[in-house]
Amino acid sequence: MLPNLTSLVWHSLFQEFKNRAGYSLLSFLMTLGVIVFFGTEYFFMWTSPFISLESARPRAFLCMDLTEPMTIQLWVYLFTTALTLVPYSIYQFFAFAGPSLYKKDWDDQVNQMMFFVLSLYIAWGVSYLYFFPKMCAFFFNFEQKEALIPIILEPRISSFLSFLINALAYEFLFFLLFFSFLNLIRYKQISIYPYRRIVAFFNLFFAALLSPPDLLTQSVLFSFFLICYEILLIYGLYIKKRKSYRI
Numbered sequence: 001m002l003p004n005l006t007s008l009v010w011h012s013l014f015q016e017f018k019n020r021a022g023y024s025l026l027s028f029l030m031t032l033g034v035i036v037f038f039g040t041e042y043f044f045m046w047t048s049p050f051i052s053l054e055s056a057r058p059r060a061f062l063c064m065d066l067t068e069p070m071t072i073q074l075w076v077y078l079f080t081t082a083l084t085l086v087p088y089s090i091y092q093f094f095a096f097a098g099p100s101l102y103k104k105d106w107d108d109q110v111n112q113m114m115f116f117v118l119s120l121y122i123a124w125g126v127s128y129l130y131f132f133p134k135m136c137a138f139f140f141n142f143e144q145k146e147a148l149i150p151i152i153l154e155p156r157i158s159s160f161l162s163f164l165i166n167a168l169a170y171e172f173l174f175f176l177l178f179f180s181f182l183n184l185i186r187y188k189q190i191s192i193y194p195y196r197r198i199v200a201f202f203n204l205f206f207a208a209l210l211s212p213p214d215l216l217t218q219s220v221l222f223s224f225f226l227i228c229y230e231i232l233l234i235y236g237l238y239i240k241k242r243k244s245y246r247i
Contacts, residue, residue, distance in 0.1 A: 020092045027088055032081045042080050043073060049132035050160060061157035072157050079165070087117060112179070120175050124168060132164065181232055200226065 035042055047061065063069050090113055144151040203225035 016096060020096050024085075024089065024092055028081060028085060031084055032077060035077050035080050035084070039073060039077060043076055046076055046080070046161065046164065047157075049128065049164070050136050050155075060154050061160065062154055063157060068158065072161065076161065090117065112183075116175065116179050120172060123171050123175065127167065127171060132167070178228060178232075200229075203229065 050061075063072070094110060094113075140153060142151070143153050203222055
């Protein structure tokens with residue numbers, strides 16, 4: 001009786017996994033088809049932070065290999081599809097793993113994941129709309145159009161997209177680290193109260209290291225890091241106070 005029950009459980013798990021994988025693959029193909037159909041618009045969306053609207057001369061990207069225009073566009077389509085399907089993939093994961101969780105754990109994990117994804121998307125949107133155009137405008141300042149030997153900025157498309165994706169990846173790692181600290185503070189595995197001055201110094205150092213030599217951008221970045229640290233402090237005090245009330 002027990003072996004039959006075990007085989008039935010494994011069969012149900014395999015069937016559920018196969019269904020979820022099939023739904024995910026079908027969604028990926030359909031989303032990829034839509035993105036390829038509107039490929040020009042999506043490609044413009046990824047490269048628009050580089051465009052200087054004040055410039056009368058149109059900007060251009062360079063390709064060094066014969067197949068580079070095709071491969072870079074396919075790469076953009078695949079990456080855009082993957083980013084678009086992140087919420088759906090999270091839903092499929094929780095739909096598969098949800099029956100093995102208690103309701104309290106389920107609500108807790110879902111709320112944390114939703115808050116993490118929403119915060120990450122907001123940060124990506126702010127970077128895309130504000131910081132990336134500012135950084136491109138900063139690099140435009142080094143052009144010398146009227147010089148005896150003109151210097152015109154028209155970068156290679158692959159290098160620009162690599163720079164953009166790396167910046168988004170660093171933001172993802174930052175938010176992953178931030179939410180990991182939230183969980184560590186929640187379960188009393190770390191204490192950050194004694195390191196306030198040290199953290200402020202390193203915030204200033206990283207702001208100067210990661211931002212262009214612009215006082216406004218450095219101040220915004222330093223304030224952002226400092227606010228994140230203060231949020232961790234407030235969250236730690238809230239957890240400590242709530243647990244003291246329970247006692």
